[in-house]
Amino acid sequence: MSELLANDLITPDAGETPLLSLPSVSILKAAPMTRLSLRCREAAQKEAGTAFGASLPLSPLSNSTSAKRAALWMGPDEWTLLAPEEDLRAVFDGIEEKLSTHPHALVDISDRSEAIIVSGDKAAWLLNTGVFIDFSLEVFPVGTVTRTLFHKSPVMIWRTGADTFVVEAWVSFMDYVAGLLVQSAKELEAA
Template identity: 45%
Template sequence: MSDATITAARRSPLSAEASSLGGVTLTPGAPLLRLILRGAEAAEAADTAFGADLPRRPNRSATAGERAALWLGPDEWLLLAPESDAASLPASLASALAQAPHALVNVSHRQTAILVSGSGVEPLLNAFVPLELTEAAFPVGMATRTIFEKAEIVLWRTGSAAFHIEVWRSFAPYVWELLEAVRRENAAN
């Protein structure tokens, strides 16, 4: 019997390329390692193994180099890292968390990212996101699970005029097309 390992190549569900229109740029996110960590007791043990302190305050993020941890709930974090970390990071985290009750799930193939930036980013997103997105209400580093029209997303403000949207792959074209439609409408006015 063969011990062949099958590895699925991950391709973007978005056929579009980065584009700017009306002062807003849409960019498909690069492939990332995405892990969901559950377990309040596990957070401290995960800090060192992940290389960044997981945020303990609601709706916050923490970054270290190319890694980011987004607080999604009292005992839940979305961990983002370069795809090149996929061979070592899950094992390092599993080892560090061995003594703490937790769940660590790789969701890299489930999700993708859309990066949105530019001077009109807040009104563009507010066409579909029912949150106050001014920088005063939703500052840089804030992250939350919310809805985008009919799709569940994780919205993370990465800069004064920049957002990172994590969305299930099956909803990514839908979210992209809605953003495009509003960009075209705003550019025409």
């Protein structure tokens, strides 16, 4: 996965102030984007990827990117598809048309979820205050994506750079997730 492609798609929201800005870690709200949840069988996977503009990854914890597109593996027959906010209608209609003869479920979840970008030398440390996953580069390399829990909130974490993570949560949980990260960072600042 190219770090450049992910950074081209997932950018900080220019209208928002940073949630946290320390020398060793920052938390920025990501700009709104198109988010689709796709479930389909093996027979439709290639066509779905073609219609979307990025192939669907078939390996657990992986992703596939192309210019302005990211397909994230969520399960054996489930993907989260990311694209620029303005591409929603074209992407949705294109996939629906291509898969019209295949059983599938395509749902617009753009308003359900939002993302923050956690980056810096202490980004993995900060995430480990609420997630018990080994975020070392050897175990969780750039491009790895997983669903997990941050304290009690379901989140999706995608490593887009050596010290950069995208954390996505439902809108109703994001204040909780971001608030706990900022609170934990105060411990880091005091250390």
